[in-house]
Amino acid sequence: MPIVKNDSQWWDSFRNGDEKAFSWIFNNYVQSLYQYGIRFVADEDLVKDSIQELFIKLYNNRSNLSATDNIQLYLFRALKNRLINNLSNKKDFISLSTSTLPFEVENSSDAELEDEEWSVTLRKLQLEKGMKNLTPRQREAIYLRYIKEMSIDEICTLLNLNQQSARNLIHRGIEKLRKELSLAIILLFLSFFIIH
């Protein structure tokens, strides 16, 4: 019968030197790490390198790592710190602190737009514009909450916030998005007016 290990067990086996656990952790989280990392830096290679460095460092220090029952959160945090380090080491970046690390969310892909009704397209564009108008931290919080489906507690850890501020951050972000979307309805109405 297959035995399903939980996060703590995988992590502990890895800390005890189990090669299989190391490889499992890598394979299981590399995609979401990349997806998270690429939001901060549009440079794919830098993100990939940072993920590699992260895993090399984890492996070399495996016996000294602290325990965790949430591997994804642990890795997200570590990757974010590493990206901040790597970016501030780069000459062309001026000093970056956690709070100013940009966080981008690209949305609609052009390929999909063609078959859609214009009203949907318009709303998607407005949503994208809305995301751009958010603060980087609002974007990150909304991304983690609705795309990565993290809990408020996890978001607090990654963004160094308390519960209430995290909730407010998300709440205000959503309100902004909503305003952009209602604008789309007006635009749509106008466009009908012009066409007819």
Added chain:
Amino acid sequence: MKDQNFYNDFDVPQLLEDRDFVNWVKSRDTSNNLFFEALKRDNKELAEKIETASFILLNLSDNEPSLSKKEVQKMWSNIKQKRQKENPFLRKANYLKLIAVAAVSLAIVYIGIDNYISPAESLSTYLSITQQTNLESAHEIQLLLPNSQQITLSDRSEVKINNDGAIVLRSQHGNKTTLNKTESSFNKYFHLIIPRGKRASVILADGSHVTLKPGSQMVFPSQFHKKRREVYVEGEAFFEVTKNRLKPFVVKTQKMDVEVLGTSFNLCAYPKKPTQSVVLVTGAVQVTSQNREHVNIVPNQRYLFNNTNQKESVSKVDVEDYISWKEDILTLKSEALTSVLDELSNYYNVSFDYKAVAEANIRLSGKLDLKQNIGEILNVLSLISPIEYKTTNTQIKINLKPKI
């Protein structure tokens, strides 16, 4: 189910925080369909909010970038290369050996870096291959080719790698299929997966013959390296290795390496079992478990490594007991009933419930003919030992016979 009025005061942000709502929008839970549809119909103001919230939810997660399989594998191999090596060789700080390594690497640089393929793969390379598939969930024998193509084989098939890299597949009844050499820049390994209840054999590129037990898997190259022949095994297998003094043959497993020049031996290395063993039939082998000293064994000896106490031992055995499975005979010498049932469970892909007899110290001796079906085997077992069996939908329950 929530009350119709539950969502009355909800705005978009609250809706997005509501688990039932999110699960409904993402179509993970359809049981609330009617409920939310009714809400939308009856409450126009709420309907607009529901619509906006669903739109945000669905379109935000539209377009997550992802790494290709190739990129992931490239990253993994970079990680393996750059991390600290667990190499007992270097740890011993044996200068002579270090010089030898340096000399070898110089020679390799000299020959040309382009053609160089690392002769000894690290364990994690193999693990990254075997863990891409789940043996437990496989029902048929599968051969994964270096180009990621997957072939399903019938029970007792034979896979033969020709000198020219072509693959010949032969079924139990002699039907032959030949596949031409597959080119792949990326992955040079075959991966053979044998689920419980099936078995198969492989003839490697050097002519060596491997018979694999049910519930086993092997990773092997299409062509061996110039200086070394290496395969990786999880499970149990019987090896008949073609002699080649210049090219050692190495079987890697999770916990031990078995190095030979040309011999036949049985290897047992199930990752989940508490012991691993090698039984030598002919020739000589050298076993190395987890950075320990090499142990040499001679024919009729069995090397055993115990994970629980980390001890290794060598004992004299009757090799027939360990290799008769190859001829579909299970030889038992005062074997515990529970371990016989475990073996049968693997062989026939059935599941036993033997809680009722686990405590009774029943030991069996004799030979079981594994060509018979499981029903016949169990009939024999219940004749020679004080047990009876009952088949349910999912399991075979083993009980003690009531005393008369």
